[in-house]
Amino acid sequence: xxxxxxxxxxxxxxxxxxxxxxxxxxxxxxxxxxxxxxxxxxxxxxxxxxxxxxxxxxxxxxxxxxxxxxxxxxxxxxxxxxxxxxxxxxxxxxxxxxxxxxxxxxxxxxxxxxxxxxxxxxxxxxxxxxxxxxxxxxxxxxxxxxxxxxxxxxxxxxxxxxxxxx
Amino acid sequence: xxxxxxxxxxxxxxxxxxxxxxxxxxxxxxxxxxxxxxxxxxxxxxxxxxxxxxxxxxxxxxxxxxxxxxxxxxxxxxxxxxxxxxxxxxxxxxxxxxxxxxxxx
Amino acid sequence: xxxxxxxxxxxxxxxxxxxxxxxxxxxxxxxxxxxxxxxxxxxxxxxxxxxxxxxxxxxxxxxxxxxxxxxxxxxxxxxxxxxxxxxxxxxxxxxxxxxxxxxxxxxxxxxxxxxxxxxxxxxxxxxxxxxxxxxxxxxxxxxxxxxxxxxxxxxxxxxxxxxxxxxxxxxxxxxxxxxxxxxxxxxxxxxxxxxxxxxxxxxxxxxxxxxxxxxxxxxxxxxxxxxxxxxxxxxxxxxxxxxxxxxxxxxxxxxxxxxxxxxxxxxxxxxxxxxxxxxxxxxxxxxxxxxxxxxxxxxxxxxxxxxxxxxxxxxxxxxxxxxxxxxxxxxxxxxxxxxxxxxxxxxxxxxxxxxxxxxxxxxxxxxxxxxxxxxxxxxxxxxxxxxxxxxxxxxxxxxxxxxxxxxxxxxxxxxxxxxxxxxxxxxxxxxxxxxxxxxxxxxxxxxxxxxxxxxxxxxxxxxxxxxxxxxxxxxxxxxxxxxxxxxxxxxxxxxxxxxxxxxxxxxxxxxxxxxxxxxxxxxxxxxxxxxxxxxxxxxxxxxxxxxxxxxxxxxxxxxxxxxxxxxxxxxxxxxxxxxxxxxxxxxxxxxxxxxxxxxxxxxxxxxxxxxxxxxxxxxxxxxxxxxxxxxx
Numbered sequence: 001x002x003x004x005x006x007x008x009x010x011x012x013x014x015x016x017x018x019x020x021x022x023x024x025x026x027x028x029x030x031x032x033x034x035x036x037x038x039x040x041x042x043x044x045x046x047x048x049x050x051x052x053x054x055x056x057x058x059x060x061x062x063x064x065x066x067x068x069x070x071x072x073x074x075x076x077x078x079x080x081x082x083x084x085x086x087x088x089x090x091x092x093x094x095x096x097x098x099x100x101x102x103x104x105x106x107x108x109x110x111x112x113x114x115x116x117x118x119x120x121x122x123x124x125x126x127x128x129x130x131x132x133x134x135x136x137x138x139x140x141x142x143x144x145x146x147x148x149x150x151x152x153x154x155x156x157x158x159x160x161x162x163x164x165x166x
Numbered sequence: 167x168x169x170x171x172x173x174x175x176x177x178x179x180x181x182x183x184x185x186x187x188x189x190x191x192x193x194x195x196x197x198x199x200x201x202x203x204x205x206x207x208x209x210x211x212x213x214x215x216x217x218x219x220x221x222x223x224x225x226x227x228x229x230x231x232x233x234x235x236x237x238x239x240x241x242x243x244x245x246x247x248x249x250x251x252x253x254x255x256x257x258x259x260x261x262x263x264x265x266x267x268x269x270x271x
Numbered sequence: 272x273x274x275x276x277x278x279x280x281x282x283x284x285x286x287x288x289x290x291x292x293x294x295x296x297x298x299x300x301x302x303x304x305x306x307x308x309x310x311x312x313x314x315x316x317x318x319x320x321x322x323x324x325x326x327x328x329x330x331x332x333x334x335x336x337x338x339x340x341x342x343x344x345x346x347x348x349x350x351x352x353x354x355x356x357x358x359x360x361x362x363x364x365x366x367x368x369x370x371x372x373x374x375x376x377x378x379x380x381x382x383x384x385x386x387x388x389x390x391x392x393x394x395x396x397x398x399x400x401x402x403x404x405x406x407x408x409x410x411x412x413x414x415x416x417x418x419x420x421x422x423x424x425x426x427x428x429x430x431x432x433x434x435x436x437x438x439x440x441x442x443x444x445x446x447x448x449x450x451x452x453x454x455x456x457x458x459x460x461x462x463x464x465x466x467x468x469x470x471x472x473x474x475x476x477x478x479x480x481x482x483x484x485x486x487x488x489x490x491x492x493x494x495x496x497x498x499x500x501x502x503x504x505x506x507x508x509x510x511x512x513x514x515x516x517x518x519x520x521x522x523x524x525x526x527x528x529x530x531x532x533x534x535x536x537x538x539x540x541x542x543x544x545x546x547x548x549x550x551x552x553x554x555x556x557x558x559x560x561x562x563x564x565x566x567x568x569x570x571x572x573x574x575x576x577x578x579x580x581x582x583x584x585x586x587x588x589x590x591x592x593x594x595x596x597x598x599x600x601x602x603x604x605x606x607x608x609x610x611x612x613x614x615x616x617x618x619x620x621x622x623x624x625x626x627x628x629x630x631x632x633x634x635x636x637x638x639x640x641x642x643x644x645x646x647x648x649x650x651x652x653x654x655x656x657x658x659x660x661x662x663x664x665x666x667x668x669x670x671x672x673x674x675x676x677x678x679x680x681x682x683x684x685x686x687x688x689x690x691x692x693x694x695x696x697x698x699x700x701x702x703x704x705x706x707x708x709x710x711x712x713x714x715x716x717x718x719x720x721x722x723x724x725x726x727x728x729x730x731x732x733x734x735x736x737x738x739x740x741x742x743x744x745x746x747x748x749x750x751x752x753x754x755x756x757x758x759x760x761x762x763x764x765x766x767x768x769x770x771x772x773x774x775x776x777x778x779x780x781x782x783x784x785x786x787x788x789x790x791x792x793x794x795x796x797x798x799x800x801x802x803x804x805x806x807x808x809x810x811x812x813x814x815x816x817x818x819x820x821x822x823x824x825x826x827x828x829x830x831x832x833x834x835x836x837x838x839x840x841x842x843x844x845x846x847x848x849x850x851x852x853x854x855x856x857x858x859x860x861x862x863x864x865x866x867x868x869x870x871x872x873x874x875x876x877x878x879x880x881x882x883x884x885x886x887x888x889x890x891x892x893x894x895x896x897x898x899x900x901x902x903x
Contacts, residue, residue, distance in 0.1 A: 007172075015188070065244050069248070094194035105187070109180070125225055138228070138231075152242070156245075158249075160246070
């Protein structure tokens with residue numbers, strides 16, 4: 001029961017904070033709400049026996065990416081509510097469109113057959129040992145390529161961030 | 167007790183759909199490029215959550231490895247994307263995406 | 272030698288390719304040597320083939336080179352037919368062709384298009400050989416069109432002159448009219464006989480019997496083609512204009528070889544004509560009409576080449592007259608002698624023009640015999656030959672034709688004699704005006720007068736000798752000679768022989784020859800009194816002419832009539848089509864499609880606002896729609 005309550009609680013938190021991300025005027029607040037959303041999702045990961053991923057998630061997203069966002073907002077000096085308002089018509093049409101998407105996706109999944117889950121769960125797959133085995137055996141090449149991608153992204157970011165590129 | 171035995175997988179499905187839709191709504195509603203960027207991160211996380219859920223329910227660690235890669239790509243994307251935003255702001259003094267409307271005709 | 276027959280057309284083709292590709296880099300001497308050399312090679316092989324045929328037992332060879340077209344029931348091999356008729360034409364074409372090539376080396380030596388000229392000339396010989404050597408109508412047609420093309424190229428050789436270009440176009444278009452008839456004839460032959468090979472067609476035609484309507488139609492359609500190519504009424508007007516080309520071209524193409532293609536074609540298809548008396552009558556009537564018509568025009572022309580051109584038309588008329596009365600041998604005989612003396616006359620005229628520095632008007636000549644004696648003597652021989660003076664070659668061939676015509680129809684014979692008299696008259700008028708009397712040109716021209724170089728006079732002398740002795744191959748039995756040509760050609764005309772024997776007593780033939788000679792002498796004397804004794808010079812164009820003279824001088828206004836009746840309405844029609852159909856309809860559709868697309872894209876591109884939010888909105892809506900249509 002506690003698990004179920006925890007699930008409902010974390011779900012509520014995640015949805016609530018996600019909505020706040022989208023609805024607050026101040027970008028700083030948005031970033032902070034997003035960090036909270038990520039914590040809620042990390043909680044879900046723990047519930048799903050993906051402990052390692054939960055930790056990595058917090059380190060990468062909340063620790064690195066969101067800090068990057070904060071730095072950028074700080075550099076651009078965007079902490080005021082500078083965003084111009086969209087017209088009501090545009091806003092309502094945006095809401096209707098996303099609502100339609102929600103309805104269509106939910107409807108699609110309701111019509112789908114339930115997946116067959118095995119009753120004997122292996123609760124150890126989320127452990128770092130298992131993940132490491134998979135990652136360095138089956139996904140060795142993508143793993144190395146990912147490092148090249150990160151290197152390229154780093155070089156690109158540095159190039160773009162320079163004062164003047166001619 | 168882990169959630170796997172108690173919570174049906176459909177719940178996780180609906181949770182990620184809702185999170186994804188909120189991300190889409192954010193992209194549609196907001197004009198600040200940074201917030202749009204964050205909404206995209208939200209959508210990515212919705213997908214990540216779904217992957218982890220399926221991985222756990224099917225006892226297959228590949229799904230979690232995928233999430234791992236998605237995180238790497240997201241980190242790269244954010245680094246480059248924010249650098250581009252910096253450039254845009256430096257040139258236009260604004261982070262409003264409606265200024266970036268040269269992509270027409 | 273027969274095995275080498277494929278070399279005969281190949282040599283001129285190689286000459287054309289070599290000169291055409293590298294002509295500009297080679298020296299004039301080398302171009303002339305290659306151009307004439309390949310024709311000489313072809314001539315040597317042709318002579319070999321001729322003797323092999325003459326002495327051998329087999330009189331007909333079919334040499335198949337490769338399978339050309341094969342589709343369904345239609346199978347056309349690319350093969351050559353070598354029989355007495357084609358071998359005789361091979362000799363004429365390569366022999367006269369070779370002499371004219373040699374002549375051209377001298378005549379064209381100062382022209383900047385020297386190598387182009389020789390390339391065209393070699394190409395012409397190639398197509399002409401293809402025309403006579405082909406063993407089916409299609410190869411003949413290819414050659415037929417090819418010589419038309421070369422004729423066009425060579426008439427318009429000096430393409431910087433608009434009038435020459437117009438003459439070339441006129442020749443080409445006039446020939447198209449005839450070619451259409453020829454083509455229809457070939458198609459009808461294929462439909463009727465299921466083949467277009469000579470052998471199959473003639474074998475089947477023999478069994479169809481006389482008076483078959485289909486055969487008559489085929490014969491008439493083929494004759495339409497012959498009318499165009501051989502300049503018969505009413506398609507003759509291109510030939511006098513074709514004199515715009517260089518004189519060797521006039522001699523080779525528009526006198527000796529190409530214009531006789533029509534004769535060759537009818538002689539080749541002689542069985543079809545023999546089986547259709549109606550078609551033969553048409554041929555004979557058109558022939559005699561052309562002969563008389565052109566002869567009267569020739570009486571009043573003042574351009575040395577125009578006179579010869581009308582004389583060519585007139586002589587071609589004689590040949591068709593001979594074909595029309597079934598004297599196939601006579602027609603081919605006349606083709607041969609005519610090739611000799613008409614080439615001689617044209618080349619002589621070219622020599623005169625060369626000496627006069629380009630002047631072609633005989634009113635400005637006169638007294639040339641003391642300046643250019645070699646040309647004078649050879650020209651006189653040619654004139655006597657065409658007039659039919661004994662024992663020159665023209666006498667024998669013309670006599671044979673007239674005797675056959677007399678046996679066939681007395682009225683036609685009378686007109687024939689009349690035409691012959693006129694021919695004699697205008698040829699001697701030309702001769703006296705050019706070579707006798709006083710020089711009437713400018714002082715400068717008189718100073719410039721000179722005999723042509725040996726490369727031009729030697730062909731003249733050779734042709735003069737041939738014009739004298741050429742007739743000896745066909746001495747009629749009445750003069751106690753042997754008609755070698757008839758013997759030689761008899762295999763070809765064997766199937767038609769049941770119709771063409773003429774039964775004239777020796778006495779009648781003597782009388783006919785006598786009449787012809789008397790008429791000829793009278794005409795010469797008449798021309799002599801007018802143009803040599805009295806020194807009459809044709810009046811200038813702006814002076815008032817007598818009505819009849821004016822009619823003839825203006826060539827019966829045929830060109831003008833064609834202009835009014837055909838050219839102008841056609842031009843008006845095309846103008847109308849241009850304005851209405853092309854400008855309004857076709858352009859309307861084309862421009863309409865263009866502007867519709869441009870309007871639509873102009874409208875649709877407004878959707879490209881450049882607003883990223885809008886793009887995302889559209890994307891989301893589209894995803895919704897796709898999922899909706901896919902999942903529900």
